[in-house]
Amino acid sequence: GNSVTQMEGPVTLSEEAFLTINCTYTATGYPSLFWYVQYPGEGLQLLLKATKADDKGSNKGFEATYRKETTSFHLEKGSVQVSDSAVYFCALKGRGSSNTGKLIFGQGTTLQVKP
Amino acid sequence: EAGVAQSPRYKIIEKRQSVAFWCNPISGHATLYWYQQILGQGPKLLIQFQNNGVVDDSQLPKDRFSAERLKGVDSTLKIQPAKLEDSAVYLCASSSGLLLSGQKHSYEQYFGPGTRLTVT
Numbered sequence: 001g002n003s004v005t006q007m008e009g010p011v012t013l014s015e016e017a018f019l020t021i022n023c024t025y026t027a028t029g030y031p032s033l034f035w036y037v038q039y040p041g042e043g044l045q046l047l048l049k050a051t052k053a054d055d056k057g058s059n060k061g062f063e064a065t066y067r068k069e070t071t072s073f074h075l076e077k078g079s080v081q082v083s084d085s086a087v088y089f090c091a092l093k094g095r096g097s098s099n100t101g102k103l104i105f106g107q108g109t110t111l112q113v114k115p
Numbered sequence: 116e117a118g119v120a121q122s123p124r125y126k127i128i129e130k131r132q133s134v135a136f137w138c139n140p141i142s143g144h145a146t147l148y149w150y151q152q153i154l155g156q157g158p159k160l161l162i163q164f165q166n167n168g169v170v171d172d173s174q175l176p177k178d179r180f181s182a183e184r185l186k187g188v189d190s191t192l193k194i195q196p197a198k199l200e201d202s203a204v205y206l207c208a209s210s211s212g213l214l215l216s217g218q219k220h221s222y223e224q225y226f227g228p229g230t231r232l233t234v235t
Binding site: 004036042043044045046049089091100101102103104105106107108 | 118119146148150155156157158159160163170171206208210223224226227228229
């Protein structure tokens, strides 16, 4: 079945450091891919998405590219801020007649940015 | 536009007790989802409604969990009796996605703040 694997956390960085959070997936066909963010005490928010191979999703300085050949969707940001401290979830949504639109999530990666 | 509302935000119960969670989706959203998020894990779908019909409840432990969306708007998720392993955050999400005959339209899911359940 479909699944998502994220790198283990927590990830601790200093402010202005470069961020990469790895995400790989297993799916039949070509799913849509997402990154969600969960700030402390808040609900999940969509950060960015990509719906087909080679698409790049971007938002708030974060980027991720849909790589079909490596089945990956790694999240990157060139310069993190303390306010980026949160839990980040990679997720996929399958395609095809058997898929109902549900999201399948990775286990989440906690990011802590220190001043 | 108001977001997805959930209540209560926190609940502590003893095992074998019952509990109910309420969700009010974004106005006009046909599809409603309940996810369970156990600490340290990603959310897992429990049940999905389109209007007042169930689309997917394959991961719902039906011996103790039930959910309804009688008028196709608000939804209630119930656990009876609760077990220790039910301690989790229960997330409600909604989307405007519709299932049309043979063709699916899936749109962005908007999540509520969740209900944190602790079973002691």
